[in-house]
Amino acid sequence: MADAAPAADHDRTSPSLRLARVLAVGFGLHLKMMMRSSFDGFLGVLWPLFFATIAFLMFRAGAGGESLVFASFGAAVMGIWSSTSTSAGSAMQRERWHGTLELLVSAPVHFAAVLLPVTVAMSALGLYSMTATLLLSRFVFGVDLPFEQPVALAFAIVATVVSIGAMGFLLAVSFVRYRTAWALGNLLEYPVWLIAGFLVPLALLPAWVRPISWVLAPTWGVDAIREAASGGGPWPEMGLALALGAVYLVIGIAVLETVLSSARRAGSLALA
C-alpha cells in the first residue's frame, strides 16, 4: 500500500504557528480579493455615507454639539458592522457559486481557520467606510472630533474590527449550512445599529433591551472608541468587546463540526 504518511513537503512546524500562517495568508488573500472590485469598494464607502448623512442632519437639527461627536463615531462603526453582516452571507454564497466551498471544507485544516479570516477581512474592509464617515463628519458637517488618546483609539478600532469579525464568523457558520441564511445577515443589520447604541444612547432604550446590547460586541467596541477619542478609559470596554468576540469564536467552533457534518449529510455544500 502507498505510504500512509503525508508527503515530505508537509509543514512540520508547530500547530499554532501553522494556524497563525493559515489565518494570516487567508486574511491577506481575502482582503486582496475584496479590494479588487472597485465597484464593491465604491458602494462600501458610499452606502454608509448616506446613513451617516441622515444621522448628522438629524442630530444637527436636534441637540448638536456633543451629540454630533457621539453620532460620528457611532456612524463610523456602523460601516464596519454593515460590511460584516451583509457581506458574510454573500461571501459564503460566493464560495458556493465559485465551487470553492467544497474545496475549503475538504482541506485538512479546521474550517474555522478558513472561515475566520474571511469575516475579519470583511470587517477590516469596513475601515474604508469608517474613515470616510469620520472625514464626512469633520469636513462636511464641521464636527470637531476629539482624538485624545490616538494609541488607545487605534487599539479600540482594532478590537472592534476583530470582535465584529468574530460576530460575522458566528453568522457565517450558519451560512455554510443554510443557503438562504445570508438573509439573516441583512435582517440583523439595522437592529444592531439600534441595539448596540451606534446612534442612540442605550439609556434611551427600554430596560429589557439592554441585556441584548450587553452581549453584542459592537456595543462595547463603539463605547471603547468613544472613550479613547474623548480621553476616558477605553480599556474595560475594549476587553469586553474582545472577550465577547472570543465567546462568539468558541460557540462558532463548537457548532461548526455539527454544522459541517449536517451539510455533508444533506449534500448542501455544492448547492448554489
Place this chain on the structure above:
Amino acid sequence: MTCQYGEGYGNPPLATRPQALRLAPVTAVVEAIDLHRTYRTTTGTFRRRSIDVEAVRGVSFEIEEGELFGLLGPNGAGKTTTIKMLITLLIPTAGHARVLGHDVVDDAHWVRERIGYVFGGDRGLYERLSALDNLRYFAELYGVDPKRQRARIDELLELVGLEGREKERVEGYSRGMRQRLHIARGLLHDPPVLFLDEPTIGVDPVGARELRQTIAGLKDAGKTVLLTTHYMFEADSLCDRIAVVAKGRIVAEGTPRDLKGSVSEGVVVEIEVYGIEDSTVELLRTIEGVNSVAVEDRDQAQVVVVQADVGREPTHDVLARLDGVSLGRVTTREPTLEDAYVALVTEQPVAVDG
C-alpha cells in the same frame, strides 16, 4: 460476454479482474463497499413534497496502489456523488468507504491530508486572484512546508505548462488553463491518491490531449488515481481498469480490453429514420437476439442503433417493426467499444430494480 455482472459486495462479479489479485488479496488503496447515497429534494411551490432521489445504489470497487481506475458513465449516473463520498464531502446514506485503510467518515481529516481532488469545469478557483495566489492559499490550507512552497508551486506550474502566466488573474484564463491550474492545485501537497472528476470536460481536443498526457504522467509517478469521465476513449487510453456506472450502479467492471472483448462479436445495424416514436423503439427491444437499441440525433434525422448477438441478423425483423416510419440509409457493421458502452448504460442487462 467477457465482462461479467454481479459479484463482490453484492455488485457485478469481478471475474474480469486480474487473476493474481483474486489469488493473493492486496489491501486496496481505495475501497468502496456497497455505497449508497440518497438526496432529499422538494417539488411544488405551494404544496411542497419531499422526494428521495437515489443517486448511488450500492457501488463497490477496489483500487490497488499505483492503479488508474476509471468510473465511466453518462451524466447523472452517480460518478460525482461516489467521488464526493470518497473525498469526505458527502456522508454515505449506507455502506462504507476507506482510503489507505482509513474510513472516510470516521477519519476524514486523516484522509484529507493524503488525497487530492480535481474537478472539471470553470468553478473551484478564485477568479479575482492570480494562479500564484490561488496556489499559495491552497498550499497553506494543505499544510505544505512554507520553505518549500514556492519551489513546489514552480514545479507544478511547469508540470501543467502555466509557467510565465502565474501572475495573471484567473478570470482571464481559458477553460484549459483553468483545468491545468486545478490539477496543479490538487497536487500541491503531493498526495499519494488523486480523485479526478471529469477533468477534461469542456476542454478543446488539443487541450484535452495535453491533460490526458498529464494524467498518464501521474500514474507513471506512482499515484493511485480514480478518474471519472463520460468519454469512452479517454477511459480506454488512460485506465488500467474501468467500472461502468449507470443509474447509480456498476453495470460492468474490467480492463478496457475485457470491455472491448464483450462486444467483439455480434452485429450492429444502423437505420436512418425521420421521426420515431418511443413505443416503436420499445418494440425493437423485444426482438429476439437484440441486446440494445439506442437513438441518436444526427442533423435532421435520427439514427436507430441496434446491437444484436452473434449469428443474429436482425435487419429484417427491425425493418418489419419500422413499418410506416420514414427510413433513410440502412447499414450493418461490427460493434465498436463505444457500442459496448452505449449498450451497458442504456440497457443495463442486470436487473436494476428500484
